Amino acid sequence: MPRNYSPLRGLAAAGATVHLKSTTVVELLDELDHLRAGCAKPAKVKRNDYPADFEAVWEVYPQRPGDSKKAAHKAWAARLAAGALVSELLAGAQAYAAFVKAMKTEPMYILHCATFFGPNERYADDWTPPEAQKKPTGGNWWATDASILAKGAELGLAPRSGEYMGQFKARIELAMDPGLAPPAATSPIRPAAVPPAQAQPEQRTRKPEGIGALKDLVRRDPPPARAA
Structure with missing residues (x-):
């Protein structure tokens, strides 16, 4: 219930000084604080500039x-x-x-x-996350950033700090199974040409010369024995 201030107003009008009990002063201050709190403006709510x-x-x-x-x-x-x-x-x-x-x-x-x-x-x-995404039939995993990331996840790779998408794509290409790429064209192996063996000069039989040569001929072809 609000306090009746009529007696106080009368005392204030009668003299320049008014003597009050301490309890009365405390009551007046409490009521003043209550009035100030009731008259205080609510905190300003920040306006939302963005649509819902x-x-x-x-x-x-x-x-x-x-x-x-x-x-x-x-x-x-x-x-x-x-x-x-x-x-x-x-x-x-x-x-x-x-x-x-x-x-x-x-x-x-x-x-x-x-x-x-x-x-x-x-x-x-x-x-769509790669685990639920069908693998492309055309092999165009490099077409978009999403497909590049999906291919990297399939190979157990992830972008490194500060790495551009093109660099990450190059690492994927290096890590891919070589069996996925078409085999390089190969030519039949031809046996190396073996040079013909160098012909050895024909060795000629030296003709016997001198007495020693005649003896050799006699030993090989003895003359027929004479009849008695």
Whole structure:
């Protein structure tokens, strides 16, 4: 119940000084504090400048250090102005968030939200995780960043810190099984030409010369014995 201040006002009007008990002063101060608290203005609530549809997208989009919400909203609004649907953009953000989680992508490799909703329309890419994605029949694993990452995961590779996607693609090519590449054309092996053996000069029989040669002829062809 509010305090009756009429006696105090009368005392204040009668004299320049008013003597009050300490308990009365405490009661007056408590009531003054209560009145001030009731009249205080509520804290100003910060106004939300972004529409609820974008807030839903921003909530599910994977976090990347230094990502700009303002730039993301600008790109998001530009896609809507170009004819994209709110549900389409939200579905793309949800699919990419699931892909990042499945791939255990490091935050520094997550696309900026403004890039994701940029003119290249990355939100429309196929962000199906590789374990649930059918292998391409045409072998074009290098066609998109998503397919390159999927091929790297298949081979047990992941992008290194500071590595560009082109460098990561080159490492994948080096790590791929050589059996996946068509065999190189080979030519039949021809036996090396063997040079003909050098002809040895024909050795001629030396004709016997002198008495020694006659003796040799006699020994080989003795003359017929004479009849008695």
